[in-house]
Amino acid sequence: MNLVINESQPLWEYLRCAEKPVVLYGMGDGALKILAVCRQYGIPIAGIFASDEFVRGHSFEGYPVESLAQIEERLGDFIVLLCFGVDYDSMLERIAELSRRHETYAPDIPVFGSDLFTPEYFREHQAELEQVYGLLADDESRQIYADLLAYKLSGKLEYLYRHMGSREEDFGSILTPGPGSVYVDLGAYDGDTVEEFIRHCPDYGWIWALEPDPKNFRKLQAAAGELPRTTLVPKGSYSGEGELTFSARGGRNSALAESGKKLRPVELTSVDALLQGNRADYIKMDVEGVERETLLGCRETIARWKPQLSVAAYHRTGDLWELPLLVRKLGPDYRLYLRRHKYVPAWEIILYAI
Template identity: 45%
Template sequence: MLPFVKEENTLWDYLKTVGKPVVLYGTGDGADKVIARLEKNGTAVSGIFASDEFVRGQQFHGFTVRKYSELLALRENVIVLIAFASELPEVLDRFYKLAEVHETYAPHVPVFSGDQTVTPEWIHKYEAELQTVYDRLADVASRETFAAVLNYKLSGKLSYLQECTTKRDDDLKELFSFGEEETYVDAGAYDGDTVKEFLNLSGHRYKKIVALEPDPKNFRKLTEFIRQNGLNAVSSLQAGVWSECGLLELNGNGGRQSTFRKPSGHKKIKTQQVDVVSVDSVLGNDHADYMKFDVEGVEKEALTGAAQHLVPDCNGVLPKLLIAAYHHDEDIFALPLLLWELQPDYKIYLRKHPYVPAWEINIFAK
């Protein structure tokens, strides 16, 4: 086992032997995934709870859903499994308050069907790659984050996420600097939230913005954001980002998580054929100063399609990159290795931003 991996077993192994009732906090797709994994594990569920404002006496997997406040007041010695994801401060506070009252975990389950997840066997299989990336990360905070994420995914312990979480805005300002005449490529622009982020960082001074979003509902929100804010020199494209141009099936009902991969646990999801482009084809001879890739599991393909533009500008400066590294467990090592293969001169930093479970793990490269 790698020296920075402290956990020797998985949460699922622990639940087999602990001998305490297991209850879930949360309903929906996340809870479906957790229950399916527990059934495979031979671990029974003893109750289902949800936030007070969502409890209306409904049934879920044969249980009457009870309130969060009842769970807090419960005298029984139970194990609580958090079965939904959130970045909202008030919801995160509820998670941590639960952990003060009951033995509480946030199980790690895959985002996409068929994906491997972190286990001791997985650690052993990718030991060389994990050690290489750990050693090459640019600072101590990155290595601490790398280790904490792996230990969390094995154990489900909230403490690992708490100890490595930082604020995205602080990290962007600390690790990157922004000039007045920059070209920004936003791959996975959603409704314009990260265009707004860039505008705030650059003081609303820029040369050009290229915003790409494949989902029709999201794209309408993006174009409305651009119109309402009177933004000039913005090229918005209703297209996904890939290694080459073409057509692909998009899975999604609007929202952040429309994806070209097959989501895990979703009962009903709409599919539609959409255009995909490479960043290289979109930029042509232009140089990008900053590129953000949060493309719901196809970051590897998106980076490959931007390879021709991962080159220094006339001043010898490489494009700044912000890359989501949490959609697949392999992303934490596979994306840095790919990036160094495409451009060895990048320094890579790893940061974890507020979210339970271990979403919002981001690569900062410069």
């Protein structure tokens, strides 16, 4: 099986030569990162606009924040770069409608790290990317993989809108927890994925739920603190036990960090240390960029019990090849599946090992 990517012109090179002005849609961390890349490539930015409800006569990075109507009146036609993430239907439809009026892209910027998926990056890691493509267990996974790589090069929304699934759909078709299953939830947030698991496996054996962010952990306690056969742990997951600096943002994006706001020390543990040789049947990890380290902390559990795995594979540019290859190294008998859940840009990419 050959991996074919039908995109010859990378987004950043196209934008550098574009005749139409380039504008940003959105503010915040995403806009800061995209502005930095545009400056790196010498791409001039003609303006920034926001949804009408966020336009308050203020500025962002020296640009007045305009409405779409204002920027259309000023510029006419232009290229839009989407600078935020979204998963709810009304906003996804708004973005789709915008793309029918103006050329619109969602640049692929890593959540963590600075590597961009450029043609040079693709060539450097082509052997590993093709190896992973060959390891994927079904046609849907291979199509998602090829479309994701095409998206990462081009920023084209069409590749994202082709694949808008959900974990609910994955239960039963890929994930098959049965009565007595032991579930380990790494990055349990406010308990939503614990509740999701129980819906599909009401006769579970035990639940271990880890969440390092104090605000999120309080929500987790409120949602799951009274559940039977459940242990809640206010720690982060890693390759071993210890302590590292943590950025407590009170949302899904709380993460280990070296610098930034709201930094605090956080206790870490590994799945192997947590379980002490006991069984796990299903491990879900969405741990904000430390999936590799967390997998290494599961090596004994994987070798002994071969639990089903659900691994977030979108936080770092290398996740799409590094994580599948690591999973197969730890568990050579695993069958690998890739699914993408509803989100723009290319977040919520899930690697399943069964």
